[in-house]
Amino acid sequence: MAPNVQVLPWGTAVAVGGPAVALGGLSLLFLKAFADDQRRKSSSNLPLVPEVPGLPLIGNLLQLKEKKPHRTFARWAETYGPIYSIQTGANKIVVLNSNDVAKEAMVTRYSSISTRKLSKALTILTAGKNIIAMSDYDEFYKTAKKHILISTLGTHAQRRHRAHRDALTENICNELHASLNENPLEAVNFRDIYLPELFRLGLKEVLGEDVESIYVEEFGTTFSKEELLKVLVHDLMVGAIEVDWRDFFPFLSWIPNKSFEDKIHQMDLRRGAATKALIKQQRKHFKPGQEINCYLDSLLSDEKAFTEEQIMMLIWEGIIETSDTTLVTAEWAMYELAKDPAKQDRLFREIKNVCGPNKVTEENMCKLPYLSAIFHETLRRHSPVPVVPLRYVHEDTVIGGYHIPAGTEIAINLYGCNMDKERWENPEQWIPERFLDGMHDYMELHKTTAFGGGKRVCAGALQAMLIACITIARLVQEFEWRLADGEEENVDIVGLTNLKLHPLRAIIKPRT
Ligand code: HEM
Numbered sequence: 001m002a003p004n005v006q007v008l009p010w011g012t013a014v015a016v017g018g019p020a021v022a023l024g025g026l027s028l029l030f031l032k033a034f035a036d037d038q039r040r041k042s043s044s045n046l047p048l049v050p051e052v053p054g055l056p057l058i059g060n061l062l063q064l065k066e067k068k069p070h071r072t073f074a075r076w077a078e079t080y081g082p083i084y085s086i087q088t089g090a091n092k093i094v095v096l097n098s099n100d101v102a103k104e105a106m107v108t109r110y111s112s113i114s115t116r117k118l119s120k121a122l123t124i125l126t127a128g129k130n131i132i133a134m135s136d137y138d139e140f141y142k143t144a145k146k147h148i149l150i151s152t153l154g155t156h157a158q159r160r161h162r163a164h165r166d167a168l169t170e171n172i173c174n175e176l177h178a179s180l181n182e183n184p185l186e187a188v189n190f191r192d193i194y195l196p197e198l199f200r201l202g203l204k205e206v207l208g209e210d211v212e213s214i215y216v217e218e219f220g221t222t223f224s225k226e227e228l229l230k231v232l233v234h235d236l237m238v239g240a241i242e243v244d245w246r247d248f249f250p251f252l253s254w255i256p257n258k259s260f261e262d263k264i265h266q267m268d269l270r271r272g273a274a275t276k277a278l279i280k281q282q283r284k285h286f287k288p289g290q291e292i293n294c295y296l297d298s299l300l301s302d303e304k305a306f307t308e309e310q311i312m313m314l315i316w317e318g319i320i321e322t323s324d325t326t327l328v329t330a331e332w333a334m335y336e337l338a339k340d341p342a343k344q345d346r347l348f349r350e351i352k353n354v355c356g357p358n359k360v361t362e363e364n365m366c367k368l369p370y371l372s373a374i375f376h377e378t379l380r381r382h383s384p385v386p387v388v389p390l391r392y393v394h395e396d397t398v399i400g401g402y403h404i405p406a407g408t409e410i411a412i413n414l415y416g417c418n419m420d421k422e423r424w425e426n427p428e429q430w431i432p433e434r435f436l437d438g439m440h441d442y443m444e445l446h447k448t449t450a451f452g453g454g455k456r457v458c459a460g461a462l463q464a465m466l467i468a469c470i471t472i473a474r475l476v477q478e479f480e481w482r483l484a485d486g487e488e489e490n491v492d493i494v495g496l497t498n499l500k501l502h503p504l505r506a507i508i509k510p511r512t
Contacts, residue, residue: 046403049094050084052076059087061248067241068493070386070415073097077416083400085408089248093390093409094399097416099423099449101400105391105410106454110137112397113410114455116389120244124264125236125271130310131317134389137455143305144314145459151298152205152318153459158466162362164204165467168197169474176479176508187484190334191503194471195327199229201467202322206315207282208294214281218273228278231270232316233323237499239267275312321460325384328497329468331504332382333374336430337472338481338506339488343432346370348511351477360473362466365442368473372442373435375469379418379450381430384497386415388452415498417449442469479508 054060064072064086073095076084082098096102105113114137118129126134132148135141151157175193179186200210215222223231244260246253282296292298295318299311306314337344350370351360365371391410398404419427425434435447445451445465451458458464475481484505492501 046398046401048085049400049402049404050080052080052084052086054087058089058248061088064088067243068386069411070383070413073387073411073413074416074419077413077420082416082420083402089245090250091248091409092407093411094393094404095411095413095416096399097413098420099417102412102414102417102449103453104399105412106388106452106456109397109399110454110456112395113391113393115392115394117392117409118389119247120260121239121242121264122389124268125239127268127309127313130313132314132459133317133321140306140310143302144299144310147298147302148295148314148318148459151292151295153463155462158462161205164201165362165470168201168467169470171197171200172471173474173478176475177510180508180510185507187487187505187507189503189505190331191327191500194330195233195323196225196229198323198327198467199225199233199319202319204294205322206295206318207278208285208297209282211278211281214274214277216273216277218276219270223274223277228274229323231274233320235267236271236316236320237324237497239264271316272312275316279311279315322463324499325460325497326464326467328382328384328499329375329378329464330471331500332498333378333468333472334475334481334506335483335487335500335504336378336381337374337476338483338504340430341482343374344476344481347374347473347476351473355477360470360477362470364473365469368442368469369436370432371469371473373432374472375465376435376447377430377432378468380424380448381418381427382498383415383418383448383450385450385452385458386413386498388412388414388456412452414449414452477511479510482507482509 052060052063055062066072074097076086076095077097083094083096083101085092085094087093096105116129116134116136118126118134122134123129129135130140132141132144135144149157152161172193175197176188179188179193204210211225211228213222213224214228242260242264244257246255246257279296283300286297286300288301290297292301296311296315299306299314303311337347347370350368351364354360354364354367360368388411391412393404393406393408393410395406396404397406399410404410418424421427445461446453446457451461451464484507487502487505490500490502493499494501
């Protein structure tokens with residue numbers, strides 16, 4: 001993208017500014033070509049990154065069979081260092097595993113790697129990069145990001161949506177009490193209760209309303225809230241990690257892969273029909289010039305900026321992002337606290353000292369350093385986005401002192417950065433105390449690299465922190481948590497986001 005952005009203004013100047021500007025433009029062009037050439041020469045004198053040995057043709061594909069590449073990447077870093085390259089079929093990927101090289105890529109060299117090359121599944125599921133998180137750095141991205149920050153994720157918007165978060169914590173506590181009343185000795189399934197509440201909050205922030213059901217014209221049927229959760233969140237979380245072997249061998253793209261295509265297209269069809277119906281219903285209440293109440297209002301107020309399909313994709317993005325990574329964070333934090341009664345008790349006492357008999361609220365967070373430490377340690381140990389979606393190098397660049405040629409892809413292994421032995425003592429262990437450095441600033445979101453960095457740093461970090469922290473605090477204030485039998489071994493993960501493979505099951509007891 002960047003080369004176009006640079007060349008375009010000169011072209012425009014030639015058209016409107018007459019010969020003088022044209023000459024100036026031309027000499028600039030030559031200067032740029034000369035500078036590019038010099039830079040290419042000097043950077044190509046640099047060494048190439050170390051390679052992880054693989055097999056002819058398929059490269060390292062067989063070594064990456066299990067769908068947890070971040071762990072394999074971190075293991076390789078111990079042998080090949082924080083930056084190395086791998087070959088996945090026809091693609092060369094440079095993998096970054098330490099804070100220093102990750103930061104260099106995300107901040108200093110961002111302009112050379114601001115685009116993405118998506119897998120076949122993600123190309124279909126994002127309708128060709130039409131969501132903020134997967135888009136290149138272009139006008140669509142800038143406009144959509146402005147809208148999501150103003151209406152939903154920015155500091156002011158988060159203040160406006162406070163009531164939704166309060167309702168979320170109240171609902172989960174009530175549901176847990178109700179489930180205890182029914183079956184006092186049975187383990188609760190945390191995810192069954194929490195995910196629908198996150199989804200509900202997402203609907204309110206994005207559409208302005210908690211939708212119970214919706215008539216979906218294309219399918220001639222009404223989708224219940226559970227079906228919406230499945231069609232908009234569950235199915236797509238699975239779809240996003242579907243692998244099409246043609247991704248690794250683009251020169252074989254002409255060979256059909258029907259079962260894969262049918263599966264992804266079906267997901268896309270159902271998701272599209274559901275979002276279309278939701279937008280149609282909410283559009284009835286929308287009047288131009290009205291107060292902006294949610295993300296959809298904001299997008300509709302600037303309708304000329306987006307196509308209908310883009311609005312559908314952005315709405316869906318807002319909903320799935322609310323539901324997904326915050327669940328991962330809160331679930332792992334509750335798992336760790338249920339496993340470790342001493343740390344759970346320490347948090348309980350901290351809350352009790354600050355809040356006494358009152359319910360803990362967001363206003364109390366600035367006085368709860370241990371809660372904040374638990375949040376950051378969970379992000380570090382269980383990185384909810386273990387690997388940043390692949391970036392594409394569109395012009396030669398340099399990272400970590402190595403020459404990175406155009407055409408390479410970059411995988412930033414945030415999990416690897418957060419597990420780096422050079423930076424973290426006993427990184428495998430969950431030790432919130434490591435963040436109790438006496439510098440407690442609960443608004444400091446970036447104590448680890450879990451939220452990425454630079455221009456593409458997570459837009460939802462504040463929301464994730466507010467929701468996860470208040471959830472953890474309320475759950476520990478109201479109940480004593482213990483892992484159900486066999487739960488300690490259930491530490492496997494699935495999917496793009498380090499989701500626990502087995503939903504957390506815990507025995508809970510109301511605190512007196
Ligand atoms: C603990 C929870 C979360 C974690 C660890 C997380 C992590 C990340 C990371 C690492 C990126 C950067 C990807 C890149 O560099 O390309 C990102 C981007 C993004 N995240 Fe999050 N995220 C979380 C929660 C959320 C939530 C709750 C939302 C919204 C509801 C959200 C919305 C976004 C958006 C819109 C982007 C794209 C930003 C851009 O490209 O400018 N995230 N997130």
